[in-house]
Amino acid sequence: MGRCHEISYKYLCFNAFLMIRYSAPGKIILFGEHAVVYGEPAIAIAIDKRFRCEISKSGQNRTTINGLIFDPEKQNYLNCAMEKLGIDEELEIHTSSELISGAGMGSSAAVTVASIACLRGLTDDIDKKNIAKMAFEVEYEVQGNASPIDTSTSTQGGGIILSPTKNSGFLWSIKKGETTWNIHKSDIPKLNLVLGNTGVHSPTGKLVAKIKEFYKRSFFARDIVNQVGLIVQRGHEALKNEDLVEVGRLMDQNQHLLSCLGVSHPKLDALIDAAREHSYGAKLSGVGGGGVMIALTDEPEETSKAIEEAGGQAYILPSTNKGLKLE
Numbered sequence: 598m599g600r601c602h603e604i605s606y607k608y609l610c611f612n613a614f615l616m617i618r619y620s621a622p623g624k625i626i627l628f629g630e631h632a633v634v635y636g637e638p639a640i641a642i643a644i645d646k647r648f649r650c651e652i653s654k655s656g657q658n659r660t661t662i663n664g665l666i667f668d669p670e671k672q673n674y675l676n677c678a679m680e681k682l683g684i685d686e687e688l689e690i691h692t693s694s695e696l697i698s699g700a701g702m703g704s705s706a707a708v709t710v711a712s713i714a715c716l717r718g719l720t721d722d723i724d725k726k727n728i729a730k731m732a733f734e735v736e737y738e739v740q741g742n743a744s745p746i747d748t749s750t751s752t753q754g755g756g757i758i759l760s761p762t763k764n765s766g767f768l769w770s771i772k773k774g775e776t777t778w779n780i781h782k783s784d785i786p787k788l789n790l791v792l793g794n795t796g797v798h799s800p801t802g803k804l805v806a807k808i809k810e811f812y813k814r815s816f817f818a819r820d821i822v823n824q825v826g827l828i829v830q831r832g833h834e835a836l837k838n839e840d841l842v843e844v845g846r847l848m849d850q851n852q853h854l855l856s857c858l859g860v861s862h863p864k865l866d867a868l869i870d871a872a873r874e875h876s877y878g879a880k881l882s883g884v885g886g887g888g889v890m891i892a893l894t895d896e897p898e899e900t901s902k903a904i905e906e907a908g909g910q911a912y913i914l915p916s917t918n919k920g921l922k923l924e
């Protein structure tokens with residue numbers, strides 16, 4: 598009996614006629630990146646830029662991705678998802694993405710979430726809680742450390758807040774070692790956000806590992822992480838009150854703390870400074886070390902222009918309530 602057979606009580610076997618297609622969105626983190634890895638709260642919002650994945654059984658005796666031979670080293674998130682699900686069939690995988698990878702837009706989470714849904718052969722009844730949990734395990738394994746913020750936001754869509762306690766809007770909990778994250782829906786008001794891409798590639802795992810060492814060794818780093826947690830709580834209140842001036846001020850403070858932690862970058866600083874002239878506030882979003890920044894503004898056109906003049910690529914960002922979706 599093949600392995601696929603053994604696990605078929607859980608996952609459908611791919612058959613030649615079954616082609617499954619899912620998409621999942623990227624995200625931006627409004628408050629709390631890095632600190633959330635250590636159990637502090639964080640707030641993210643799904644963005645209307647998606648990763649799409651289509652998987653069927655291969656007609657050849659090898660797995661291909663977009664017509665090329667599947668390389669487990671290059672496709673490490675997909676490969677880890679396949680291993681975790683015990684998939685040993687040859688597959689034909691097609692992907693397309695509107696997200697920039699290695700930039701802090703949650704591309705790896707969207708890849709992981711959409712491909713797990715395809716690999717599980719789900720055609721109805723998406724069990725978001727289990728997909729979010731499994732996607733987190735994949736990110737954790739590939740990166741060596743992670744929080745569930747990206748994977749839960751990509752799975753659920755909309756505004757998401759992670760906190761150590763359970764509050765209203767509770768969706769599910771995810772636990773790793775000593776840390777429990779409670780994931781909640783958060784009704785974030787409509788925000789005008791502009792994203793600026795530095796163009797500096799910054800893979801998540803490397804920087805998260807560096808901060809892990811810093812956190813272990815240094816009281817200073819642990820203190821910054823605690824301070825970020827307090828800012829997130831205040832940011833959540835300000836968002837609920839639709840007090841954009843306060844939200845912007847707290848974004849600036851969050852950025853200052855991220856700089857102290859060593860995850861900003863001269864190009865990020867340049868784009869953030871340029872954007873602030875037309876914004877309530879601005880900060881890096883995601884892992885930092887390059888990647889992207891976001892600005893909260895009433896003047897998205899002017900903010901975009903300032904970001905472009907400072908050498909970045911600017912995007913006016915619509916958010917989305919659509920999380921993981923069968924296409």
Ligand code: PMV
Nearest residue numbers: 631701703743744801883884
């Ligand atoms: O850069 P991204 O989109 O992978 O976001 C990483 C967010 C971190 O807080 C730095 C890591 C995590 O897993 O929470």
